[in-house]
Amino acid sequence: xxxxxxxxRAAVVWDRPLCREHLREKLFAHVKANLDRLLGNxxxxxxxxxxxxSTALLEIAHExxxxxxxxxxxxxxxxxxxxxxxxxxxxxxxxxxxxGIPLExxxxxxxxxxxxxxxxxxxxxxRACTICGTFRRYLLNRRARELGAGKLLMAHNLDDEAQxxxxxxxxxxxxxxxxxxxxxxxxxxxxFVRRVKPLLDVPEKxxxxxxxxxxxDLPADECPYLRESSRFRVRELVNELELRKPGSxxxxxxxxxxxxxxxxxxxxxxxxxxxxxxECGEPTSRGLCKACELRHQLKTRS
Amino acid sequence: MKVEFEGKVREVRGGRKLIEIMKELGVSPEEYxxxxxGEVVTEFEVAREGDTLKxxxxxxxx
Numbered sequence: 001x002x003x004x005x006x007x008x009r010a011a012v013v014w015d016r017p018l019c020r021e022h023l024r025e026k027l028f029a030h031v032k033a034n035l036d037r038l039l040g041n042x043x044x045x046x047x048x049x050x051x052x053x054s055t056a057l058l059e060i061a062h063e064x065x066x067x068x069x070x071x072x073x074x075x076x077x078x079x080x081x082x083x084x085x086x087x088x089x090x091x092x093x094x095x096x097x098x099x100g101i102p103l104e105x106x107x108x109x110x111x112x113x114x115x116x117x118x119x120x121x122x123x124x125x126x127r128a129c130t131i132c133g134t135f136r137r138y139l140l141n142r143r144a145r146e147l148g149a150g151k152l153l154m155a156h157n158l159d160d161e162a163q164x165x166x167x168x169x170x171x172x173x174x175x176x177x178x179x180x181x182x183x184x185x186x187x188x189x190x191x192f193v194r195r196v197k198p199l200l201d202v203p204e205k206x207x208x209x210x211x212x213x214x215x216x217d218l219p220a221d222e223c224p225y226l227r228e229s230s231r232f233r234v235r236e237l238v239n240e241l242e243l244r245k246p247g248s249x250x251x252x253x254x255x256x257x258x259x260x261x262x263x264x265x266x267x268x269x270x271x272x273x274x275x276x277x278x279e280c281g282e283p284t285s286r287g288l289c290k291a292c293e294l295r296h297q298l299k300t301r302s
Numbered sequence: 303m304k305v306e307f308e309g310k311v312r313e314v315r316g317g318r319k320l321i322e323i324m325k326e327l328g329v330s331p332e333e334y335x336x337x338x339x340g341e342v343v344t345e346f347e348v349a350r351e352g353d354t355l356k357x358x359x360x361x362x363x364x
Binding site for chain 1: 330333337342346
């Protein structure tokens with residue numbers, strides 16, 4: 001039997017074998033230490049989807065915020081993916097209601113005039129993550145700002161970050177990494193709510209085991225567009241690499257975080273400070289923000 | 303022993319670590335959680351003949 005240090009059977013290995021109780025203890029202590037380091041007393045918004053990662057983040061951040069008198073709101077973007085988002089949304093609504101967490105929902109249908117399923121009926125499905133991600137980031141930032149949040153918490157985990165590193169490396173788009181890291185963005189701007197990633201160094205499998213043990217009613221559905229994305233192929237590659245050379249994901253994250261300050265400094269010199277989009281007024285490094293550019297391409301409502 | 307994954311049931315040889323069974327099935331321990339006789343365990347646990355292993359996919363997507 002693989003044992004935790006307390007003698008109980010281990011459910012997962014995260015640096016060392018951990019039983020159910022010690023997994024929870026370590027995860028909460030680890031993420032709360034990250035929150036202590038990354039946040040002050042400002043109001044926070046947590047980007048929540050009803051998936052395993054953001055549910056764990058919301059649960060831990062809520063406990064952390066309650067103990068400090070920090071105001072927290074959960075923020076869900078409902079893209080309109082039938083048979084997927086409706087299930088995770090229902091789970092999240094019940095999760096928040098049980099704990100007294102205020103939940104705000106922003107939908108593509110209300111904001112863009114059309115759900116993602118509708119948009120993708122005219123587009124190549126491989127573009128799903130680009131389209132969805134662009135509008136999600138746009139809506140999350142705008143709504144978090146309207147809610148008075150000083151920081152927006154995102155539930156990206158170690159695997160997500162390692163994949164992002166390799167995706168940008170393979171596409172030769174290294175400067176794109178400058179907006180990432182545990183504190184997103186390069187500079188403070190009144191229209192930009194900086195994104196914080198407290199799960200950045202937590203492996204995805206740890207979060208999956210936590211969800212299986214503590215939230216067994218969590219919908220275990222995958223986004224129906226995921227398997228056609230380039231991220232999915234990179235995910236398989238990175239997982240293969242981790243099996244052949246354990247620690248590769250962490251090494252990738254360490255490498256990326258070590259060069260991030262100089263990348264941010266180069267990007268600031270190259271791009272300058274944030275501008276306002278000439279159409280919607282939202283922050284952008286260009287004249288027209290990516291969301292407005294996509295709206296024109298897709299002919300959705302502006 | 304029985305292994306359930308992706309909606310299928312396979313009969314495999316027990317008396318070895320779960321990670322070896324996963325390799326035989328072409329299933330990555332990075333992408334699946336092991337549930338042995340109803341309990342979540344690590345892939346380094348040893349299964350016995352007569353055990354039931356369920357492999358649950360680590361799902362993602364925001």
